[in-house]
Amino acid sequence: MKKITFIFLFTAITVYAQCNTAISSGHKHTILIKNNGTIHAWGYGSSGWGALGLNSYLDITNPTQVGVLTNWSKLFSGSYNSFIIKTDGTLWASGDNEDGQLGDGTYGSGNVSNVFKQVGSSSNWKTISASTDHTLGIKNDGTLWAWGSNQQGKLGDGTYTNKYIPTQIGTASNWKEITSGLQYSVAIKTDGTLWAWGLNNVVFNNPTPTQIGIANDWKVISSDSAGLHTLAIKNNGTLYVFGTTWSGGNGALGLGSTIFVANDPTKIGTDSDWQSISAGFNNSFAIKENGTLWGWGQNDLGQLGDGTQVDKLIPTQIGIESNWIMVSAGQRHTVALKNNGDLYTWGDNTHAQLGNGNYTSTITPLFINSCILSNEEFEKPKTIFYPNPTKGIINIKCENLIKILIYDNLGKKIKEFEPKPQIDLSDISKGIYFIKLISDNEIFMNKVVIE
Numbered sequence: 001m002k003k004i005t006f007i008f009l010f011t012a013i014t015v016y017a018q019c020n021t022a023i024s025s026g027h028k029h030t031i032l033i034k035n036n037g038t039i040h041a042w043g044y045g046s047s048g049w050g051a052l053g054l055n056s057y058l059d060i061t062n063p064t065q066v067g068v069l070t071n072w073s074k075l076f077s078g079s080y081n082s083f084i085i086k087t088d089g090t091l092w093a094s095g096d097n098e099d100g101q102l103g104d105g106t107y108g109s110g111n112v113s114n115v116f117k118q119v120g121s122s123s124n125w126k127t128i129s130a131s132t133d134h135t136l137g138i139k140n141d142g143t144l145w146a147w148g149s150n151q152q153g154k155l156g157d158g159t160y161t162n163k164y165i166p167t168q169i170g171t172a173s174n175w176k177e178i179t180s181g182l183q184y185s186v187a188i189k190t191d192g193t194l195w196a197w198g199l200n201n202v203v204f205n206n207p208t209p210t211q212i213g214i215a216n217d218w219k220v221i222s223s224d225s226a227g228l229h230t231l232a233i234k235n236n237g238t239l240y241v242f243g244t245t246w247s248g249g250n251g252a253l254g255l256g257s258t259i260f261v262a263n264d265p266t267k268i269g270t271d272s273d274w275q276s277i278s279a280g281f282n283n284s285f286a287i288k289e290n291g292t293l294w295g296w297g298q299n300d301l302g303q304l305g306d307g308t309q310v311d312k313l314i315p316t317q318i319g320i321e322s323n324w325i326m327v328s329a330g331q332r333h334t335v336a337l338k339n340n341g342d343l344y345t346w347g348d349n350t351h352a353q354l355g356n357g358n359y360t361s362t363i364t365p366l367f368i369n370s371c372i373l374s375n376e377e378f379e380k381p382k383t384i385f386y387p388n389p390t391k392g393i394i395n396i397k398c399e400n401l402i403k404i405l406i407y408d409n410l411g412k413k414i415k416e417f418e419p420k421p422q423i424d425l426s427d428i429s430k431g432i433y434f435i436k437l438i439s440d441n442e443i444f445m446n447k448v449v450i451e
Contacts, residue, residue: 027330027331042061072086079130089124147165176189181228187209193211200243212264222279227279281298302347304334344366388449402419408431
């Protein structure tokens with residue numbers, strides 16, 4: 001059997017065992033996945049929500065591991081529930097189920113699961129988006145599914161009748177991205193077209209997916225799960241918004257004034273280097289290609305993280321760091337990851353949603369945790385790779401090297417190389433990846449950061 005060694009290199013050899021790789025915030029809770037396949041949760045546990053999946057209805061003040069399983073792959077928070085996909089493609093859910101939004105066939109006032117339970121028997125789930133009371137899903141075959149409340153026709157099946165198990169929407173098999181707001185749903189197809197249904201300022205009580213405009217270059221979308229506005233990025237890196245805000249002119253649309261309604265996708269500013277987005281409750285966040293973090297909208301509890309409690313009407317840079325890779329906005333708290341796996345939170349903490357061990361709020365990003373070092377930290381293995389982080393070029397030293405493999409942070413192989421002293425990863429997006437070096441008697445594997 002080959003020996004497996006885990007290494008990580010900056011200027012010297014350092015070994016990491018567990019690293020934060022993905023986050024998702026609900027209304028007042030957050031779930032996180034580490035590269036070892038474990039799930040961690042914290043925040044609001046009272047009022048019978050059960051969204052943490054920890055078999056408890058208590059607030060959890062620190063990131064706490066959910067169970068002992070290590071085969072969790074993708075995670076998605078709704079307002080009051082959580083969904084996780086395992087490496088085998090099965091879907092699991094916990095939290096509020098009053099309208100059947102967990103998809104287990106049950107519903108009713110007080111219907112809650114405080115542990116993760118499997119949703120149906122399908123093993124080909126690709127992605128999920130959950131709102132306050134309805135849920136969307138795409139399977140690996142590109143088909144679209146929905147369940148939960150169907151008020152305003154937001155499930156998209158042509159009716160206004162609630163569905164308590166995943167129900168296929170139409171027959172199309174080219175769905176790519178989904179996002180769910182409070183009263184509506186939005187999706188992108190593989191051809192880059194944008195679609196919406198339900199009730200918002202673009203579609204009005206429309207119970208079937210309807211194309212928005214004629215553009216076919218949409219790339220990324222994000223809606224607040226308990227709100228009314230949606231952010232979108234096109235292939236050219238430009239940023240758009242449509243919908244409305246809850247409380248008027250707090251700047252959540254980012255259009256430079258107290259405008260609170262955008263009836264069509266409207267461009268925000270002129271920049272064309274936006275990379276990722278997260279729509280929160282009356283606020284918005286985005287990360288640029290250079291790793292800088294930007295926020296705008298309601299800021300009464302410091303949820304923008306800029307050190308003030310003043311609303312921002314246009315995208316405003318948060319701090320000066322340029323190593324952010326992921327941000328997730330909750331109701332009035334925000335969670336983000338840097339490219340080294342460090343976890344930061346800020347904003348309201350009345351229900352322990354910041355995970356800082358107490359109930360103290362903060363108006364600037366607060367460091368929570370990073371990777372956990374293994375006891376092999378000071379070994380000097382014969383196999384090394386550098387630099388790390390890297391702009392793309394990685395030098396490799398490995399005796400009797402057989403193969404080089406690159407995986408994304410969800411465990412999917414994205415690159416494979418024959419033995420060589422140097423590889424080029426500059427054609428993949430910035431973020432956290434894993435490199436596996438296979439030699440004739442050892443397998444070396446660890447995190448690599450692409451800046």
